[in-house]
Amino acid sequence: MEGMLGHEGARRQLRQLYRAGGPHTLLLAGPDGVGRRPLARWLGALLNCRADDPAARPCGRCESCRAVADGSHPDVREVGPSETTRAGRQRRRLEITIDRLVRREGGDPDPLGPWLELRPRYARRLAVLDHAESLNPNAANAFLKMLEEPPAWAVIVLIATGPDALLPTVASRCTTLRLGAVEVDGFDDLRAHPGHRLGLPGPLLRARSDEEGYRTAAGAVEALVAALDGDLRDALSAAKALAQALEADAPVAPLTLLREALRGLPSGRYAAALDALERCEQALAAYVSPPLALTALTLDLRALSR
Numbered sequence: 001m002e003g004m005l006g007h008e009g010a011r012r013q014l015r016q017l018y019r020a021g022g023p024h025t026l027l028l029a030g031p032d033g034v035g036r037r038p039l040a041r042w043l044g045a046l047l048n049c050r051a052d053d054p055a056a057r058p059c060g061r062c063e064s065c066r067a068v069a070d071g072s073h074p075d076v077r078e079v080g081p082s083e084t085t086r087a088g089r090q091r092r093r094l095e096i097t098i099d100r101l102v103r104r105e106g107g108d109p110d111p112l113g114p115w116l117e118l119r120p121r122y123a124r125r126l127a128v129l130d131h132a133e134s135l136n137p138n139a140a141n142a143f144l145k146m147l148e149e150p151p152a153w154a155v156i157v158l159i160a161t162g163p164d165a166l167l168p169t170v171a172s173r174c175t176t177l178r179l180g181a182v183e184v185d186g187f188d189d190l191r192a193h194p195g196h197r198l199g200l201p202g203p204l205l206r207a208r209s210d211e212e213g214y215r216t217a218a219g220a221v222e223a224l225v226a227a228l229d230g231d232l233r234d235a236l237s238a239a240k241a242l243a244q245a246l247e248a249d250a251p252v253a254p255l256t257l258l259r260e261a262l263r264g265l266p267s268g269r270y271a272a273a274l275d276a277l278e279r280c281e282q283a284l285a286a287y288v289s290p291p292l293a294l295t296a297l298t299l300d301l302r303a304l305s306r
């Protein structure tokens with residue numbers, strides 16, 4: 001299926017699990033970019049495929065499989081944290097709120113819980129809960145009953161780095177399938193990209209879809225690291241370029257590239273650099289402007305190298 005790379009073992013396991021009905025609540029655990037969402041969609045296609053031969057599912061050609069591929073399937077749905085509040089303001093942190101899951105006045109007109117209660121048009125209703133670690137406690141509590149006793153046709157797939165990232169009440173109700181690094185073949189042109197070493201097809205695919213954005217971000221990272229022990233003005237102009245890449249929403253998180261580039265530092269300095277990077281990410285999450293956050297990071301990193 002399109003966009004699905006690797007994870008043959010996981011797909012085999014899912015086939016086996018769901019031949020017998022499968023768990024209603026499944027946690028796909030693994031790092032960002034490893035392919036958890038594509039695998040969840042693949043499961044949605046598997047469970048609803050119209051091909052006669054079960055071994056040929058998902059066929060990728062029937063009406064159901066095509067609808068999963070283009071995101072229009074009536075029984076497959078993805079919910080993630082909202083980026084704005086009900087008043088339309090930007091949220092400071094990612095959060096899946098109660099409105100998205102249960103019906104409330106003034107909330108989401110089509111929340112997930114009632115949607116899961118409806119009979120499927122095909123075979124199974126599959127809901128993907130992206131960034132499941134951002135379920136806030138109220139939302140999780142309101143949704144526990146659904147996680148515990150979902151309708152026979154419902155499958156809820158949670159996406160997170162691991163069970164320990166979830167609220168314990170949620171984690172204890174999930175069957176966990178862990179996804180490890182993938183063999184990334186056919187990305188030789190992106191060998192310098194951290195996704196290559198880490199076996200993460202997601203960022204490689206994004207870099208490929210916007211090579212110019214990737215090159216710009218990678219160039220800014222390279223210039224910044226090269227200028228750490230050099231001229232202050234060079235370092236600051238590299239920080240500015242990196243801030244622009246961040247603001248342009250480059251196809252690969254520029255800070256991931258920077259983290260990778262810092263691996264070349266001696267180990268003591270590297271650990272301190274990672275701390276500085278984490279402070280920068282926290283500042284950005286708190287809506288400090290990228291130029292300011294990146295300038296502070298650059299000064300921190302230079303202080304380490306003295």
Ligand SMILES: [Zn+2]
Nearest residue numbers: 049059062065
């Ligand atoms: Zn099919």
